[in-house]
Each structure stands twice: as structure tokens, then as C-alpha cells.
Amino acid sequence: MKKLSVLICVLLGSALPGWTQQPGNASPPAPCCDAIEQQLKAMEDRIILLEGQVRLLKEQLTQSSQPAPATGAETAAAGTSASPATVTGPGGTQLPVYGGAGAAAKALNPDISVIGDFIGAAGHYPTPPGSVIRQAGFQSLTMHESEVGFQAIIDPYARGDFFLSFGESGVDLEEGYITFTALPAGFVARAGKMRAAFGKVNSLHNHVLPWVDRPLVTENLVGGEDGIDDAGFSIQRILPAPKGIFLEATGQVFRGDTGAQTFFLPNGGTVEQTLFTASNKRDVSTVAHLRGYKDITESTNLDLGLSYGRGHNELGSDFLTQLYGVDATVRWKPLRRSIYHSFVGRTELIWSQRQQPINLAGEQRSFGMYASGDYQLGRRWFVGGRYDYAQRARDANQLDRGASAVLTYWPSEFSQIRGQYRFTRYAEGINANELLLQVQFSLGAHGAHPF
Amino acid sequence: MTRSRMSSRWLLALAALVLAVLAFPPAAEAKKLNVVTSTTDMAALAQEVGGDKITVEAIAKGYQDPHFVEAKPSFLLKLRNADLLILVGLQLEIGWLPPLITQCGNGRIQVGAPGYLDASQFAQILDVPTGQITRAMGDVHPLGNPHYWLDPNNGRRIARGIAQKLGEMDSADSQYFQQRFQDFDRRLTAAEKTWDAQMAPYHGRKLVAYHTSWSNFARYFGLQIVGYIEPRPGIPPTPGHTLEIIQLMKRDNIKVVVVEPYFDLKTPNSIGSATGAKVLVLLPSVGGEKQVTDYFKLFDYDINLLIQAFKATQ
Numbered sequence: 001m002k003k004l005s006v007l008i009c010v011l012l013g014s015a016l017p018g019w020t021q022q023p024g025n026a027s028p029p030a031p032c033c034d035a036i037e038q039q040l041k042a043m044e045d046r047i048i049l050l051e052g053q054v055r056l057l058k059e060q061l062t063q064s065s066q067p068a069p070a071t072g073a074e075t076a077a078a079g080t081s082a083s084p085a086t087v088t089g090p091g092g093t094q095l096p097v098y099g100g101a102g103a104a105a106k107a108l109n110p111d112i113s114v115i116g117d118f119i120g121a122a123g124h125y126p127t128p129p130g131s132v133i134r135q136a137g138f139q140s141l142t143m144h145e146s147e148v149g150f151q152a153i154i155d156p157y158a159r160g161d162f163f164l165s166f167g168e169s170g171v172d173l174e175e176g177y178i179t180f181t182a183l184p185a186g187f188v189a190r191a192g193k194m195r196a197a198f199g200k201v202n203s204l205h206n207h208v209l210p211w212v213d214r215p216l217v218t219e220n221l222v223g224g225e226d227g228i229d230d231a232g233f234s235i236q237r238i239l240p241a242p243k244g245i246f247l248e249a250t251g252q253v254f255r256g257d258t259g260a261q262t263f264f265l266p267n268g269g270t271v272e273q274t275l276f277t278a279s280n281k282r283d284v285s286t287v288a289h290l291r292g293y294k295d296i297t298e299s300t301n302l303d304l305g306l307s308y309g310r311g312h313n314e315l316g317s318d319f320l321t322q323l324y325g326v327d328a329t330v331r332w333k334p335l336r337r338s339i340y341h342s343f344v345g346r347t348e349l350i351w352s353q354r355q356q357p358i359n360l361a362g363e364q365r366s367f368g369m370y371a372s373g374d375y376q377l378g379r380r381w382f383v384g385g386r387y388d389y390a391q392r393a394r395d396a397n398q399l400d401r402g403a404s405a406v407l408t409y410w411p412s413e414f415s416q417i418r419g420q421y422r423f424t425r426y427a428e429g430i431n432a433n434e435l436l437l438q439v440q441f442s443l444g445a446h447g448a449h450p451f
Numbered sequence: 452m453t454r455s456r457m458s459s460r461w462l463l464a465l466a467a468l469v470l471a472v473l474a475f476p477p478a479a480e481a482k483k484l485n486v487v488t489s490t491t492d493m494a495a496l497a498q499e500v501g502g503d504k505i506t507v508e509a510i511a512k513g514y515q516d517p518h519f520v521e522a523k524p525s526f527l528l529k530l531r532n533a534d535l536l537i538l539v540g541l542q543l544e545i546g547w548l549p550p551l552i553t554q555c556g557n558g559r560i561q562v563g564a565p566g567y568l569d570a571s572q573f574a575q576i577l578d579v580p581t582g583q584i585t586r587a588m589g590d591v592h593p594l595g596n597p598h599y600w601l602d603p604n605n606g607r608r609i610a611r612g613i614a615q616k617l618g619e620m621d622s623a624d625s626q627y628f629q630q631r632f633q634d635f636d637r638r639l640t641a642a643e644k645t646w647d648a649q650m651a652p653y654h655g656r657k658l659v660a661y662h663t664s665w666s667n668f669a670r671y672f673g674l675q676i677v678g679y680i681e682p683r684p685g686i687p688p689t690p691g692h693t694l695e696i697i698q699l700m701k702r703d704n705i706k707v708v709v710v711e712p713y714f715d716l717k718t719p720n721s722i723g724s725a726t727g728a729k730v731l732v733l734l735p736s737v738g739g740e741k742q743v744t745d746y747f748k749l750f751d752y753d754i755n756l757l758i759q760a761f762k763a764t765q
Contacts, residue, residue, distance in 0.1 A: 045608055045611075048573070048574065048575045048608060049572070049573060049608070049612075051575075051576075052571060052572035052573055052574065052576075053572055055571070055572065055576065055594060055595075056569060056571075056572050153562055153563070156561065156563055156564065157558070159553060179553055181552070181553055181556075181558065181561050182558030182561055182564070183556070183558070184558075186531055186556035186557065187556055188553070188554060188555075188556045236556075237556060238527060238528070238531055238555075238556060244525065244528070246524040246525050246527060246528055248524065248527075291524070293523070293524040293525065294525075295523065295525050298512070301523060301525070303524075331521075333521060335512050335514060335515040335713075336514050336515070336712060336713055337713065337715070338515060338516060338519055338520075338521075338713065339516055339519050339713065339714075340715055379687050379715075380687065412586075412589075412590075412685070412686060413590060413685065414586055447549055447550070448522065448545070448546050448547055448549055448550050449550065450522065450550045450554060451521060451522040451523055451524060451550070
């Protein structure tokens, strides 16, 4: 009845020639019209509120439009149903399917993304004479990595992230972990396989590096491209600090198997070397990281870190490899032109202390570092350089040095083309001059990485 | 052996550090609700209804592109003690806010928790794409245009929603928040009358904009945005598209170009030179200029600039 009277008032009101909303109309609106206008506005607000609630619900449904694996994923999609339905698996077994296999189950599918990393390499990359030599360089043309990400909130207390790294042949779980986001006292914990918080570069995925390759010190002392990337758990917390300083401590314990690198032998064969090796279950490795950060101005900030890593090496449980690291990063990005100009200067200093028996030259204490600078010239162009210096972990007398110049172009936020000239002078006295070309491209919803 | 003992001592020291960290009590509960917002506009609206019963801090600055904010650790310091996080939503902050939420160690503001408030649920959303969405369309927002606060009606709706949320979180002051909202509503209604009267002579005027920030603003004030300097949202201007825009402006006699403060003025100025149009740096957010300190001053500033430009180009 009320609605009917409102409708009548609306019709009457709209029929009145003088009733409009135009400013400057001299005749004041009738009180009846004011009331109708208010009621209409209230109804409009109510409709918009309901639309907003529907939109929030649809927001998760939108995720189902992301590319999904052709098989398996839909039937395995998690849902809200408390009791699992069942489907027949390939072997005729009954597999639990929580949430049912209907369209609604897609709403809770994770964000799915793929990042392609194509690399071309040209130039002089000689094979040094002698025993075991460096890890093989990039091939002439290679689909270096296809990183597939699955990311979702698991429940009110945790989120899950999986990153699978596909090579041209073979697949590796780069990271797969649960993050507990709602722990008491401000703790954040992770469990699963993850890149360790040792320094800066070790924790970065390939697609967020400012270079095609990784620094020599990573190759020589910290396990190469994979770095310290192992199964374990991690706990971190922001610590109280004065004057707006951000201080964060991270402690991590891993199984102790990590940093595998394949090296080519002069005879054409290969040999695999690792950073940490667990000969038994007690041979866990540990990583600790302390990070301090301060905004110098709204455009400039300083980021400092101290890292420690400890694990057993492939020579057995009695032989430890310990790593000590210091990293420093200066960033500049003017906020009013943040999409056009920025600078990142970074250095990492790493010391390796590797226990070896006397017949293998005894304990080796090696040092390596890199220093880099990357400047954003414009919205799409970046230029950078890097200096490398690294002794080798197994023989500190062997010293490699190098320098790189990098030019990057972004067609959009979702693709980039990069060229890198790399010069390396290896300990064997051999010089390598290489030109690397990289094309990276991103499909789907890849979650932002930590700063 | 000595080295091994040294390592053990080092590890003991590390363990002691961890225990010391564990021993820190949780941050003391603040009497006022601690509100953190992703943008200054949400902060301005929260302040309007929260008054002195809340503290408010925004993460992004008003003159900063809200799509591309760096997820600095210093923001974690704000978020870790927040009781309420208010975000614009519609994927505006997707590139930087999620890792901050995950890392801050504050369970109160995690997605779905009581302290997580997506303000887009209260607003009328425009430019919701239909049909298949691809990245070929540029950096399109699949859920609609996230610059919705630039419609005063949406400002009112958001403020009402925030007042409701604050009342739920602090029931003792619920009445206070509602009174603050009623007061804001009255002042906004009065301001709207003034703004409507000021803009009425220019109803239907055509503009060219840099980015799709102004859909709600243009709809409310009856302006027509007929072209964008970006060929597609988030894609930088190209020479070919710039020429098309110049031809369009000459053909339709469009004399005003509006640009957000975080975009480079080179292309807009060259378009202005070629067409005789005025290039205006309009503010999409509170704090875009020093004197624009609240939601009302944001509209005052933009309307004043537009009126001057319209008068000069009549």
C-alpha cells in the first residue's frame, strides 16, 4: 500500500511542470515531492547496497574465468560443503571432492597464473680447462622457465601459494607453502617448500629479478638459480623499534637438502653439487634473517639485512657449510611520477665457511658480492648495471669476476623484453662475452610479491 | 671443536633472541579505533564519521597513482596495529595491498575478518565490462571502475557504510558515529546544491581525459568524456592514438583535457597546443594538493578548475 502511494506521488510529481531538479528553478518543490525524492533516494541506496553485496559475492566467481587446468582441477575444487562427495578416480577408486563439482565450486578455485621466461644467448662462452667447471650457461634459445602459480586464501587463518617451475623437460616445485596470517602476537608462520630469507636475491623469483641471470656470488656460494629453496617452516615477526624503523626477524628450519647445481666436466659428462645435503634426519639447515627498513623521505628508503645460513654439506654430517650475509638496498621513487622514474641500488656481501677434510684443501672461507644499480628512464624503459665478484665455495683461491649492462623494455605491465651484455673473467683466466635476450610474459592473476 | 662450540653459542644466542621476541606482549589496545585506509579518500570519509573516536591513516598519498603503490615495510607498521582496514576494492589495490595484509601479522584485518572493509560494496559502480574480458583491453578492472568515490552520492553511501561498521566495532559509540554521519550528510547535501548550481551551466560539456578516473564524476555533473589519451586503460599514449584524439577534439570542438596529477603532461600539453584546449590537472583524491584536506575541498578544487576552464574556452 505504501509502495502504491509512493508510485502515485511519483507519477503526480513527474506530471507537475515545475518539478525538476534543475538548479536555478525558482519555484520551491512541494513538501510531498521532497518526501518522495527522499524515499526514492533511500530506495536507490538500498538497491546499490544490494548490488554491492552481490558484486562482492561475484568477485570470487570472477576468478573462475581464469584459465584452469583442463582436467582434475574442477572436480578437485574446494567448496563449503562439509561432507565430501565422491568421484571415480582413474583407477576406479573413490576420491573425496569437497564442495561438489558444480559450477559454484569454481568460485573457490585459486588464482591461476603462468609466467613464461624465454631466453636467447649468444657470444663467447668458453669451456675452461681443468677439473669441474662452472655451471653450464644459457643455451642458444631456451624456454628457460614456465612458472605456474596457484594462490588462494585457504580459510580465515591462512593462505596458500604454489609455484611450479616447468622447464622444457621436467617440472619442479619451486615453492608451495601455507602462510598462517592470523597467529597471535603478530607472528606470521609458513610451512612447506619455500625460498629461504637469506639476503635479497635468494628470495626472489626469476621474473622479478632486474637481470636475465643471477649474480656470480649466488652461483658460487648460495646454490645457484635455485639457491636455498627447501622444505621446512618459517616464523617471522615485526620487532618493536624506535623512530619509525621497521625491524623484522625471521627464523627458518629446513630439511637440509638444497642448492643443487649441475656442472659440466671437461670430458663432456656432468656432476651435481649441492649447497646443503642432509645425510640423516638430524642434518637440518637453518636460516635467520634480520631486516631493518626506514623511509628516509617519502620517495627514498633504505633497506638493510643481516643473514645467516647453516647446513651440512655433501661430505657428511660432520661437515658444515655456514653462510653469512649483509645486504643493503637504496630505493628512490618520486611519488608524483612513480610510474615514470625510479632507482634501486643494491649490494649483497656473502661469506661462506665450508668445512672440508684436509685432503680436499681443508676448510674454505670464501667471499663474494655484487653491486647493482637500476634506473627507470621512462614508463617503459629501464637501464641497469651490475658488478660481480665471487670466490668459489670449494676453493677460495679461485676467483671469478664479472660485469653486466642491462636494458629492459615493458610493452605493458604483463610483458617485458630485456637485453643483457655480460662479461665474466673466470678464475681459469678465461674471458666470456655474452649477449642475453629475455622475453617474459604473464598470463592470469599472479599475486604481487613482497617488497 | 672450538668452532663447533662457537656455532652452538651463536645458535643459543639466536634462540634467546627468538624467545625474547616471543616474550613481547601484544601491542597495547588503543582506546580509539585504529583505522587504516588504502587511499586518502577513504581516510577522509572515515574521519568525517569517526571524529575523535578513531585515528585514521592512509597508505597511498593523494598525489600518487593508487594502482602502483610500493608495498613498503613501513606500511606494515601501520597495518599491524589496525583495528579496521578500509580499501577501495574492485582490484584497485591488487598490485600492492594483498602482500601487505598477508605479512602484517594482524589477524583482525585479514580478508573476511571483521576488520576488513571493502568500501566498493556501498557504492554505485560504473563501467562494469560485459562479455569476455582480456588483457587486450588494457589494464581493465573486471569488477568495474574503482574511482567511484568521485560521485558525492557514493561518498555519502560509503560514509554511511563506514559509520555502520564503526558502530559494530565500537557499540558504545555507535550513536556518536550515526550522529557524525547525519551531520556529514547534511553538509554534503548543502555542498551538492552549491556544486550543482555552479556546474549547471556546463551540463553536457565534452571533455577528453587521460585515464578512466572520471566516470562517476562526469556522470554526476552531467559532463561527457568522449575520449582518453590512453589508448586503453593503463597503456601509455601512442602517436597514432594521440593524432586520433587531436582530430576528435578539433572535429567536436572539445576544449578541455583533464589529467591526474601523477601522469606526465608532455602528451596532454602537445594535444592542448594542437587544439587550443586547456589542460587541467584535476585531483582524483584528497591530498592531491596541500590545501585539499577533506572530501568537500576535493570537489571544491576540481569544480573551481573546471569552471575556470569552461569560462575561458566558451
